[in-house]
Amino acid sequence: MSAAEPAPGGRREEEDELAGWQRDLRRQFPIVTGHPGLAYLDSAATSQKPQAVLDAVHAYLTTTNANAGRGTYPWANETTRMVERTRRRVKDFLGDPDPDRSSVHFTSGTTEGLRIIARDWLTTHLADGDEIFVPFTDHRANLDPWREAQALLAARGVRVQVRALPVQAESFDYDHRALAALVGPRTRFVAATHVHHVYGGDMNVQRIRAAVGPDVPICLDAAQSVGHQPIRLGPGGLDVDFVVFSGHKALALPGTGAIWARGARGPALRPGGWPGTPNTVGIASLAAALDWLDAAGPERIADWTTALATRLTDRLRHLPAYEILGCQASLGADTALPPQQRRRGIVSLRHRGIPSDDLGFVLFSHGFMVRADSLCQSGADDRAVVRVSLHVYNTEEEVERLAGVLATLS
Template sequence: MYTTTSPLPHDPPPAGPSAGLREWQRPLREQFPIITGHPGLAYLDSAATAQKPRAVLDAVQAYLTGCNANAGRGTYTWANRTTALIEETRERVKAFLGDPDPERSSVWFTGGTTEGLRTVARDWLVRELADGDEIVVPFADHEANHLPWLEARDLLAERGVRITVHPMPYQRDSRDYDLEALARLVGGRLRFVAVTHVHHVYGADMNVHRVREVVGPDVPICLDAAQSVGHLPLDLAALDVDFVVFSGHKAMALPGTGVVWARGRRGGAFRPGGWHGTPNTAGIVSLRAALDWLDAAGPARIEEWTVGLGVRLTDGLARLDAYEVLGCPLSLAADSAVQRRQGLVTFRHRTVRANDVGFVLAAHGLLVRADGLCQARAGESESSVRVSLHVYNTPEEVDRLLGVLSTLAGDRPGGGRR
């Protein structure tokens, strides 16, 4: 049985999404069976995996009961339809991403972001680099956007090819990429840069559209978009990157589905190596349905909703001295002029371990992530609690979370000590 702690009273009224957006969000929330089927729980872990709307579940059911077959390996109707569905989904991905040159680009399906980034590293990057070349990769983002590039370096070293891997520099206070420091790494042998769109711990848009201006027109850029696809609009023309890699399950599709979009403009053409076996057809069908659902809901509105919920949460946490919110400290207050978090807020209790906070929240029906968050070697060294929000979350759930956290902090509602 889950208990509800009264939310923190606020004066002035609490920050958050507008009243008009609430009318838009309410019927969308009703389309998630797992959410409506567990009214006592608040699912606050969408950065790990997003829940699935009924339209996605129905699309998978219709495929598996209507034309399930192996793609590209038959001439009968079901096989042909499956093959067509996969090709249609490739084009759907391009449209969703705002592909500026769909005739030249390619879309490949993988098992997820990690596999996709590793495929780019092993099957493309190692062919592009020569002895003495340099690359820049993030050492303080998700380890999936760190380890594959080191693996590529080691594979090249086994062949006698030595490259230099530069850590992406970060600004100390904002945790954003330090573009002035990055500019000092740009030289004649820089051949590749890996970046993250939305940081999986700090929730910040890492302003990757500015990276192209720094590295110049010829250096390929690979974007880890695991925390942005399905959460905010993407504009590939503005980002001007060469690879976009993301997981379907974080964008409301089934697990085991990922995408590598390759621009095909800088460097050799991207094609995964080896024999390509049976694809995850049900997962690909679910991805197409998920992208249709997200487009209909409106990525810009989803971003506005989740950012608003994040503002409500950070504003409440800023009133509780017992907690440290990770990331740019200037973005905590509701009236902050700096960039907001993308519906993802990570924090620590100053004396209680993150895992213990997670257990307490789970006992109150609040489902969050509480561990090391898969940080790469230069990232946060201590465990933390991450709250990640999506379109099915509500201001009331955020207030309920703040109420429990205030009790754990030893604070009276509205501030002060007991």
């Protein structure tokens, strides 16, 4: 059910029920309800936290706060058990089809997680003359680690080619047909992004497995999808070997993230070095956030934010002063596209006359908090943009009001 279109009479009850569901969830975010004059539209950078997560953090810090795996007294034991329960909770949330064979490693976020895989796994898995495919036009966190791995191997005399994952020119999805033509006997690894942090599109990563065959490990940057839409691993879903995400983008505390590693292709992931003290309070917040998301319904959250993004692009496409980045075929609410081909709650734009950083300041003066910079994007086009990124606590009224303010500037 799309909030971007008026419902026929037979669907009015469904629309009202969905709106009531969203109002109930919005009320659970104290920072949102505590600032009714502000609209937080930067959830792709970090999400706000529901009361259930704040309560879980308070409960942990006031009842069992201790180090994990380093003590035998009750608080330490309970903290250790909490960490292990959260590992299992991550597997369950991702729909892990074989949890007994996979592993979960906690990190400070997606960036660190990808670097761990590059440094501690990929560099042990490649030989001279091998090649890997990685995204050249996504977030630099999913490009720099693989180039760093290439440099580390080169220092040892191992030459590895880092090739660009091909992208379709119009849709900005990965071009699985072009990839299939490029893959060769020395292809050893593919890194991909699930939802693009600028264009907002689902990158159709499920097509990559067929393109590269059954034996090539695939690493998925899921920073913009975990917590925003359903994730299901394995056959019929995402047939990948690593999933990396940031807890702070999925309603948990900052400094929290995870690597899910299947370990069926190549050596198992074993992060190097002494692990040190884990971010136990962050891990406690992550468990609570995943519980909250499951109760709210990831599919409904995705439907809501996708509909809001569609509503915004439908308004902006009629304003010639604005360039909307990403697939142009999905701008209108009347476009016959399936939901997965629409923007997943992210709309990035440029004004043709107002610099993006200035536009960001103007929008804040009207009560809108948006991202306005280059968005850490790799590739040639690193000009600043304004990004509007939505979550379940955002409303149709906020989107309509934002569109109205942007119209006055056109």
